[in-house]
Amino acid sequence: MRIVVSEAAFDVGAEAAAFAAGRTDTGAIVTFTGVVRDTGADALEAMEIEHYPGMTETALSDIAERATARWSLGDVLVIHRYGRLVPGEMIMMVATAARHRRDAFEAAEYLMDYLKSRAPFWKREITAEGAGWVAARDEDEKALDRW
Amino acid sequence: MDVLYFAWVRERIGLPRETVETDAGTVAGLVDELRAREDRYAAAFADISALRVAVDQELSDFDASLDGVREVAFFPPMTGG
Numbered sequence: 226m227r228i229v230v231s232e233a234a235f236d237v238g239a240e241a242a243a244f245a246a247g248r249t250d251t252g253a254i255v256t257f258t259g260v261v262r263d264t265g266a267d268a269l270e271a272m273e274i275e276h277y278p279g280m281t282e283t284a285l286s287d288i289a290e291r292a293t294a295r296w297s298l299g300d301v302l303v304i305h306r307y308g309r310l311v312p313g314e315m316i317m318m319v320a321t322a323a324r325h326r327r328d329a330f331e332a333a334e335y336l337m338d339y340l341k342s343r344a345p346f347w348k349r350e351i352t353a354e355g356a357g358w359v360a361a362r363d364e365d366e367k368a369l370d371r372w
Numbered sequence: 373m374d375v376l377y378f379a380w381v382r383e384r385i386g387l388p389r390e391t392v393e394t395d396a397g398t399v400a401g402l403v404d405e406l407r408a409r410e411d412r413y414a415a416a417f418a419d420i421s422a423l424r425v426a427v428d429q430e431l432s433d434f435d436a437s438l439d440g441v442r443e444v445a446f447f448p449p450m451t452g453g
Contacts, residue, residue, distance in 0.1 A: 275378055277376070277378060277429070279429055280426055280430075283429060284431075316453070317452070340453045341450075341452055341453040342449065342450050343431065344450060345378070345426070345447065346453075347378060347447065347448065347450065348451045349379070358379055358448065359451045361448070361450065
């Protein structure tokens with residue numbers, strides 16, 4: 226299990242390759258990458274991500290451990306950035322390795338659902354019109370019900 | 373104990389963290405004390421249903437005991453991913 230909380234950019238390809246390297250009992254690797262998206266009416270200049278140092282790492286480890294306890298996984302990777310990002314930049318990545326694809330897919334979705342609303346990150350959008358905190362969405366909270 | 377604020381809670385109060393001397397037995401009691409201090413605290417804690425709390429870096433609730441607690445953090449619902 227590898228948990229990375231960092232301001233620095235990461236290389237999705239290199240991370241995926243390193244995660245996959247040397248596995249002989251893994252039939253499935255799922256990777257998900259979150260990207261800063263500009264969808265609003267006001268052009269997004271940047272996204273600022275704040276986090277709670279100390280708690281963030283613990284919360285991500287707990288979520289990854291719960292996924293490992295629930296599905297048969299060979300390994301889990303979670304990378305999440307903080308600081309100022311611009312549209313097109315990678316915010317975060319999860320990867321799961323399992324013998325079978327269903328475990329890998331479901332565990333990756335579980336990680337994403339919990340990470341959305343249980344890991345202490347907060348996003349602030351900066352546009353030409355000003356800045357505002359991104360509100361949590363009810364759907365994200367409801368997404369936890371299925372687990 | 374150390375009290376930490378994040379995101380718009382931090383902005384409203386104007387501080388990322390402070391040390392607070394309190395006799396409050398629960399998080400809710402601490403919130404009442406903070407609210408009574410100044411308008412900026414009252415504004416930040418106006419609607420606690422819009423807030424989340426972590427006690428010693430674990431998500432908790434407003435009924436949680438402060439017995440032996442070193443760090444309490446207040447913040448809006450998280451928006452990771």
